[in-house]
Amino acid sequence: MEKEKKIPSGFIYFFGSFGGILFGYDIGVMTGALPFLQIDWSLQNSAGVVGWITSAVMFGAIFGGAIAGQLSDRLGRRKMILISALIFVIGSVLSGVSPHNGTLYLIIVRIFLGTAVGAASALVPAYMSEMAPAKLRGQLSGLNQTMIVSGMLLSYIVDFLLKDLPEHWAWRLMLGLAAVPALILYFGVLKLPESPRFLVRTGHEDEARKVLTYIRKDDSAIDKELADIKETAQDEKKAAVSTSWATLFSGKYRYLVIAGIGVAAFQQFQGANAIFYYIPLIVEKATGNAASSALMWPIIQGVILVLGSLLYIAIADRFNRRTLIMMGGTVMGLSFLLPAVINWMMPHTNPMMIVVFLCIYVAFYSFTWAPLTWVIVGEIFPLAIRGRASGLASSFNWIGSWLVGLLFPIMTASMPQEAVFAIFGVICIIGVAFTKFCVPETRGRTLEEIEEQGTRK
Numbered sequence: 039m040e041k042e043k044k045i046p047s048g049f050i051y052f053f054g055s056f057g058g059i060l061f062g063y064d065i066g067v068m069t070g071a072l073p074f075l076q077i078d079w080s081l082q083n084s085a086g087v088v089g090w091i092t093s094a095v096m097f098g099a100i101f102g103g104a105i106a107g108q109l110s111d112r113l114g115r116r117k118m119i120l121i122s123a124l125i126f127v128i129g130s131v132l133s134g135v136s137p138h139n140g141t142l143y144l145i146i147v148r149i150f151l152g153t154a155v156g157a158a159s160a161l162v163p164a165y166m167s168e169m170a171p172a173k174l175r176g177q178l179s180g181l182n183q184t185m186i187v188s189g190m191l192l193s194y195i196v197d198f199l200l201k202d203l204p205e206h207w208a209w210r211l212m213l214g215l216a217a218v219p220a221l222i223l224y225f226g227v228l229k230l231p232e233s234p235r236f237l238v239r240t241g242h243e244d245e246a247r248k249v250l251t252y253i254r255k256d257d258s259a260i261d262k263e264l265a266d267i268k269e270t271a272q273d274e275k276k277a278a279v280s281t282s283w284a285t286l287f288s289g290k291y292r293y294l295v296i297a298g299i300g301v302a303a304f305q306q307f308q309g310a311n312a313i314f315y316y317i318p319l320i321v322e323k324a325t326g327n328a329a330s331s332a333l334m335w336p337i338i339q340g341v342i343l344v345l346g347s348l349l350y351i352a353i354a355d356r357f358n359r360r361t362l363i364m365m366g367g368t369v370m371g372l373s374f375l376l377p378a379v380i381n382w383m384m385p386h387t388n389p390m391m392i393v394v395f396l397c398i399y400v401a402f403y404s405f406t407w408a409p410l411t412w413v414i415v416g417e418i419f420p421l422a423i424r425g426r427a428s429g430l431a432s433s434f435n436w437i438g439s440w441l442v443g444l445l446f447p448i449m450t451a452s453m454p455q456e457a458v459f460a461i462f463g464v465i466c467i468i469g470v471a472f473t474k475f476c477v478p479e480t481r482g483r484t485l486e487e488i489e490e491q492g493t494r495k
Contacts, residue, residue, distance in 0.1 A: 045231060047253045053226035054169055055185045057119055057162040060126050062189020066314060067216060068092050069336045070197020071209035073329035075316050078137050078205040087453040092315050093443030094145045095239050098152020099159065100436040106157030107164075107429050112242075115165040116232045118157060123227065123273045125154035126220035134214025136146060138206075147269060163412065168233040169253055177452035179382070183409040187347050189219070190314065191340030205330075238267045285421055290485050295427050297477045298418045301363070302431035304469035305411040306438025308370060309462030310403050312446040313339065313396050320396070323455055324389040334391065334439070339400050342492050346404020352381025359410055359481050360473055369469040373399035376464030378456040407469075411435070417480040 072092065076082050102122075110118040129151030134143045163182055196215055200208050237246035242265065250260045286295045313320070317336050322329035353362075377392040419427040449458045 039157055040194065044227065044254045049263075049388070050169060050230055050253060051166070053182070053223070053230055054166050055162060055182050056219075056223045057122065057158040058125070058182050058185030059189035059192065060184040060216070060223055061158045061162070062157055062191075062300040063193045063216050063219055064126070064189075065186075065311075066190035066193035066336070066340070067197065067212050068095075069315055069317060070201070072316075073333075074201075074212075075203040077202070077330070078209065078441075081141075084167045085447040089444040090145050091148065092447075093440045094148035095152035095155055096311075096436055096440035096443050098149035098154075098157030100152075100433055100440060101155025101158040102153030103432045103436060104156075104378065104429055105153070107425070108454070110161055110236075111165065111239075114232050114236050115161055115168070116227060116230055119161050119165065119227050120224060121156040122161065123152040124222050125157075126151065127217045127224070128219060129154060130214055132458055134210045136210070138492035141187065145204075156432075156436060159436075161430075163416070165233055165415070168235045171254065176308060180409060183342065183350065183412075184287040184347040187340065187343035187408075191337065191344055192219075194333070194336035194340045198337055199459040201330060201333050202262070211478050213223065214264060234264075235267050235271065238264070239271045241365060243268075245290075255398050272395065281366065283426060286427055290426075291420065291423050294418050294420065294478070295430075298415050298427060299431045299434050300472050301414050301477060303438050304441055304472060305407050305464070306435055307462075308367070308407065308466045309374070309442060309446075310400075310407070311439050312458075312462065313400060315443055316446055319450075319465065320455065321384045321393055322393055323391075341401045341472075342397060343408070345406045346401060347409065348379050350409045351407070352412075355481070357481075358479050359414055359477050360477060362406045363410055363414075363473050363477070366402045366410075366472045367466050368471065369402040370399050370407070371463045371470065373464030374459040374466060378460040378463075381454075381456045382438035392459070396459075398481075414442075414477070414480055417464075420480070456465040 044220075053085065068091075072088065075091070076088065080087055087437075106118055106122070132147045133144065133151065136147070162185075166182055166379055193216075197212050200211050203211065204207075221247070231249040231252060232250045234246035237243070246267070247260060247264060252262060254260055254263070297298065317331040317339060318329035321327070321332035321335050325332075335407065373395045377395050380387055415431045417427060446458070449461075
């Protein structure tokens, strides 16, 4: 009898995290498409419409993440990733064939596409954490972040390569080409196994054992891991029955819930996505040159993000979470505040100064707040409330992302750019203070130790 062919673990981890590429591509692609769309549809003086078109994906993601988490518990992680990939394909093609001046159509399609973005943001880390051995979880968390920023860099490069096309073709192709990595993800995931934890929860223990033989080198440890998975599944089932939304803010858990949700919200309200979505328009406003000629800047930002994510993988377990978060937040805040101060003291300073400071911001964001937010959210919530609390933290993160994407063009239309970024700088400093006084250190501590610290508060 022919021996069953195993699926290489590298293949599983690559395509398991490939959803991050899509997630990143859809975050980044509008950066380059927007200047051409503005010209094609004469939206240069329509800040509210521009904000809605840009932020529609994040608005859809608020709901996509919540729905995907619930459905994946019923249908499985793998099946939900496949459904998300199909929504990516359909939404990308529909975006590319938008009718001329069809702003409402494009907003609705991008909200639909956003449900898949939100689903990917929830499903990919869950699938990866359930497939990975404990000793690789930190590195694979970093791999997911690297995939996301690589997707952003890919979209910036595609935007740059298409910039010489006529306006009405350029932005349509930029948005439509997101269907290509979505199709790659779909056919790759077709060959992936289901998560062993989902299989155990649904009574398919033999299949779970088979999957573990694909991704574990030590066959002798599989029985023990299976037993641990069964025990955890039973604990989670009991926790789900005994907890409600009110439990999250009871005296025992309130401190940890506020800490986790606060970090997730601050990550977005600090303004990072204002840079990622609007950097060509920021350069245009600073220099007076057309935004469509500033598409090299997003690539520079993308390279910084990728290098920062690789740096994080190298240093992830060498420094305390709080130390990195507070150091990063301080430099990020100063990068936003100093241009306003310098411009006030020396009004004739080169306007490109603000872009240089934004690069410093992105560099420190890329290896501190960007990856560590989700590490802390993954570590800080006790088992009894983890599902609900993680979902709530993700929702607050997407709400922040949506509001920043929506309001930034409206704010810059009514006040100087330096003043807008100074507001974000103040929020960064408040985030540092919040981390210092409200967020416990989670590195090297068990969930029980973290929960005990929260109870003492």
